[in-house]
Amino acid sequence: MRQGLVLVISAPSGAGKSTLIRRLREAMPELGYSVSHTTRPPRPGERDGVEYHFVDRATFEAMRDRGEFAEWAEVHGNLYGTALTELRTAAEAGQDLVLDIDVQGALQVAQRLPHAVLVFVLPPSWEELERRLKARGQDDPEVIARRLANARQEVAEAPRYHYVVVNDDMGRCLEDLKAVVRAERCRPVRQQAALAALLGGD
Ligand code: ADP
Ligand code: 5GP
Numbered sequence: 001m002r003q004g005l006v007l008v009i010s011a012p013s014g015a016g017k018s019t020l021i022r023r024l025r026e027a028m029p030e031l032g033y034s035v036s037h038t039t040r041p042p043r044p045g046e047r048d049g050v051e052y053h054f055v056d057r058a059t060f061e062a063m064r065d066r067g068e069f070a071e072w073a074e075v076h077g078n079l080y081g082t083a084l085t086e087l088r089t090a091a092e093a094g095q096d097l098v099l100d101i102d103v104q105g106a107l108q109v110a111q112r113l114p115h116a117v118l119v120f121v122l123p124p125s126w127e128e129l130e131r132r133l134k135a136r137g138q139d140d141p142e143v144i145a146r147r148l149a150n151a152r153q154e155v156a157e158a159p160r161y162h163y164v165v166v167n168d169d170m171g172r173c174l175e176d177l178k179a180v181v182r183a184e185r186c187r188p189v190r191q192q193a194a195l196a197a198l199l200g201g202d
Helices: 017-027 057-065 084-093 103-112 126-136 141-156 170-185 192-199
Strands: 006-010 036-038 052-054 069-075 078-083 097-100 117-122 163-166
Touching (some): 006 017, 006 103, 006 170, 017 170, 036 057, 057 078, 069 084, 069 103, 078 084, 078 103, 103 117, 117 170, 126 141, 163 170
Parallel strands (some): 006 117, 036 052, 117 163
Antiparallel strands (some): 036 078, 069 078
């Protein structure tokens, strides 16, 4: 069985990560997406089971206490976590999987899955990050202020990632992300079928 690519993507809120991931998945529809659990209320248009599994705090904490999360973290005052089943289903299918998770979660995944590939998306400037958060128009002013305050600590962790892409121009940044996926698919561990075809199974 091919070892699927586990692609972890993090960014400070507002950098454009959700938009980039949506476009990456449109360009590469074979990529799976890990649907996280969260206690955050849905934003307008978000659907349960699609963007997130929306659960209350008691449900989340019960899952956490049963050890059902591969990683979890409190982010901007809400709980977020990746259920182990999300990783298992993709691994069993040999499918590449994208995880949209914060820095704390990314470092937990890196410990659990040493082959995971970590990509950090940077905004071009702090001013542009604030402009995008306000332009999105989906969060209250105090939520935006909290997210901006957290952004500096998050960006300080970017050197621990394998790749850093700058989301200045969306199209160009998307090309960088696609290049990362293509390059990572060429690692020998993910080319075992091609190697076995030439060298035999043992
Ligand atoms: P995140 O998921 O990182 O919080 P979003 O994808 O929701 O961010 O993007 C935040 C806002 O910034 C959205 O309104 C989005 O349309 C806008 N945006 C994203 N990338 C760019 C870009 N490269 N240039 C201009 N605006 C962008
Ligand atoms: P948002 O509320 O804007 O959708 O997400 C807020 C932050 O939580 C983002 O940085 C996002 O990557 C992160 N996040 C989403 N799902 C998970 C998860 O399952 N685990 C962790 N650790 N962070 C997550």
